[in-house]
Amino acid sequence: MQTQQSLLFENLNFGLFSVDTKFKVNAINPVAEKILQLLPNKQHVFNELNGLGEITNLLTGILHHKEQIMKKKMQLNGHSLVVQSYPLIEKNKLVGSMVIMDDWTNIEKIANELRFSKEWEEKLRSVIELAYDGIILVDQKAEITMVNNGFCELYNVQSNELLGKSISNMYPDLGLDEALQTGVRITNVAKLIGKTQCLITILPIKNNEEIIGAICKITYRGLKHLQEAIKKVNNLEQQVTYYQKELNELKGTKYSFANIIGESSNIKRIKNEALAASNSLSTVLILGESGTGKELFAHGIHASSSQTGMFIQVNCAAIPPELLESEFFGYAEGSFTGAKKGGKKGKFEMAQNGTLFLDEIGDMPLSLQSKLLRVLQEKEFEPIGSNRIIKLQTKIIAATNQNLETLIKEGKFREDLYYRLNIMRINIPPLRERIEDIPDIAESIISKLKLSGFHLKGITHSALTKLLNYNWPGNVRELHNILERAANLTSDGYIDAQHLPESFNANANIFTSTENIRIDQTNTLLAYSEELNNKPYWNAIDHKEKELILAALKETNGNKAKASRILGISRTWLYEKIKKYNISI
Ligand SMILES: Nc1ncnc2c1ncn2[C@@H]1O[C@H](COP(=O)(O)OP(=O)(O)OP(=O)(O)O)[C@@H](O)[C@H]1O
Incomplete structure (x- = not known):
């Protein structure tokens, strides 16, 4: 019992002590010791202590003048206190006094904060x-x-x-x-x-x-006035676009960095990287899913570089393998049967002092890869059948949506060429990782559609909300196509949710219909596709994504901040996915 009482005494959240009639402290708890700044386990006599005058006065009132309960608000050692002192009576005789000290410091702080937020409210x-x-x-x-x-x-x-x-x-x-x-x-x-x-x-x-x-x-x-102002701004924007186009044409580019829309931290970061990449002749490797803007970035780099020559683009996947070499290096007159009179300039020569953009580099045949590597190393080349040596003054930008490391492992891409290209590397994140950019990109696409003859007034709020809820496998290109399709369907000039494709709405619900997939079975695409017979690829991706999210949430006991850190995605994106897959935590 004794232990319980002392435990209680020790752990009270207010200060408590008692003194005898000679002001000598009989008992004191840790909170009181802390407030009064007294060393523990010492004999303290109150009227001998400095700086405690106000409390001593209370005690004097009770011990000398036989007053009853004394109560006072006071500031002591940085604490706001309400101190109460009681007489202790034994057998009708005053034997001392007990003091309770309520510390209001924190409560006052909170009250002040509350007052402050009330004022702000x-x-x-x-x-x-x-x-x-x-x-x-x-x-x-x-x-x-x-x-x-x-x-x-x-x-x-x-x-x-x-x-x-x-x-x-x-x-x-x-x-x-x-x-x-x-x-x-x-x-x-x-x-x-x-x-x-x-x-x-x-x-x-x-x-x-x-x-x-x-x-x-x-x-x-007052929207009417606003519309007039918007019209004026639009006219000015069109003029700027016109001059920008003229400027681009001089350099053979279609776009500059100004055409890359988006204010997300992701897009700002890669724009800065691309700007840095445009400062020298170092080769640039642009990676990213299809439709993320790789070509756009390549144009941007050329436009802001000091290269005065043309921007020449080659789609390595589109040229027949037997023509690749002559397309790249050109040929001299009479170098082979069927060669054109006067010969033909190759892409390298056409891009002299400019930029050669090698799109879909992952599809370049191995034989040409070796030749390209040699040109990049020696910085010179010869057209087929000629002994004219041309010094290379060209910026090389390569792009692909394939995983080059995997292609290297499969023996389809030369490792040494990969390292040669991978000097300035730009990874463009998919649109679903920068959904903040969707409203701005949509607006810019709508402006372009207007210029190409669509009588558009804008996009409705409900359509835009739907765009934000989609996962954009086809990235910006898909956004463009969906808006163009919608522009054809609208009758009042506003692109609305009803003009978005059915399949587009359905995508958010893919998972509800495939909820009962067994996760732990053979993780092969084939195994998935047998079960997900409709859209095997996207369903399997979604399935895997849900699986990863569930695993991260399980590991962090449902802590979303930690789970998003483990997964390396933003918390906003994780919330989005939790909602999409109907995950209850
Ligand atoms: N940030 C952006 N702002 C405005 N338009 C964009 C942006 N990113 C991409 N686009 C537009 O999206 C479309 C696809 O872009 P682009 O052709 O550059 O993609 P890509 O990554 O090269 O695709 P692929 O790998 O299929 O060749 C283009 O019309 C492009 O203008």
Whole structure:
């Protein structure tokens, strides 16, 4: 029992001590020792201690003047305290006093912080209220936390009908749910609300990497003036594009870095790498899935390089093997039967002082690989049947969507050529790893479609939200094709969700129909494809992806931050996948 009492005494979260009538401390707990800054296990006499005057006064009131309970708020040694002193009576005689010290320091700190955030909330409320547009805020759980008059007027509701409700139930089509899941911001996308034409901007609110809410701004007043301004900006943009094109034509390129759209950290990083790669004649190897923009980057590198010659592109997969050599090196007149009169310039010579872009390098036959390697090493070449030696002053950029390391292992690609090409290496990530870029790229594609004669006004918010939920196996090229197809289907100029292909919607649900696959069986594509008879390749990829995500979540006990680190993907992307595969944690 004694032990229990002392345990309790030792572990109280407030200070407690008692003194006898001579102010000598009889018992004191660790919290009190800490507040009073007294050394443990020492005999302390209160009126001999310095700096504790206020407490000594309380004790004096009780011990000398026989007062009853004394209570005081005080600051002591950096603590905000509420101190209470009680008389201790034994057999009707005053034998000492007991003191309780409540430490309010942390509580005061929290109160101050609360006051501070309350003030900020009030300021935010005023700013939001002053805004000309409709504004609505949700928290992490998609519950509406703030809404302004502009929003209420647009939807003809009262704010108290909305606060605390789920945005997913009230306004699912605004896309705030998606913003919370993907962390992607959407800027000024057209949407018809009732009969009012609006522009929607959605901004996820992040604390470090965590999404803690989202804000949606609906611009619906004064749109007419805005449209006029947009028209002017569009005209100016067209003029800039025209001059850019003229400039590109001089260098034989179709695109420059300005044509590479996207503000994601991924695309910014590779743009910087590409810019660095354009500063010298070092060879560049561009890797990436089909449709990620390898050719676009190659043009960009040439456009910003100081090479004054032409950009010459060769698709190594498209030239018949027997013509490859003459295509590359050219030939002298009469060098073989059927050779053209006057001979023919090869791609190398055509690209002198410019850039030779070797697309699909993984498909180059081995015999030509050896010849290419020799040219790269010796920096000179001879056209077939000629003894004219031409010094190479050409930037070489090679690209492929194949895994060259695998091709080397299979004996289909020369390792020494690989190292020769792999001096500046640019890895373009697939579109699904930079979905933040989709709104900007979609906008740029729509502008291009307009220039090519489509009467487009824009893309609706619901279509854009769908684009963000797709995994883009065909990357930017697929995005282009889907938007062009949609542009053909729209009648009012707005690309809407209904204009996106059926299969496109179905993709998000592939997994629900293949849920019962046994994961631990033979991991061969054949084994998968037997079970997934519809789209074996993509289903198997998705299947493997889900498997990896499940394994990472299992290993981290469902901790998504850790799981995303293990998988080497962003947390936003992981949330996206968890949603896609319906994984419950
Ligand atoms: N960041 C981007 N911004 C704008 N357009 C892009 C971007 N990336 C790719 N595109 C467009 O996507 C299409 C495909 O790009 P590109 O041909 O450069 O891809 P690729 O990787 O070379 O494909 P493949 O391996 O199939 O040859 C092109 O129309 C290109 O202009």
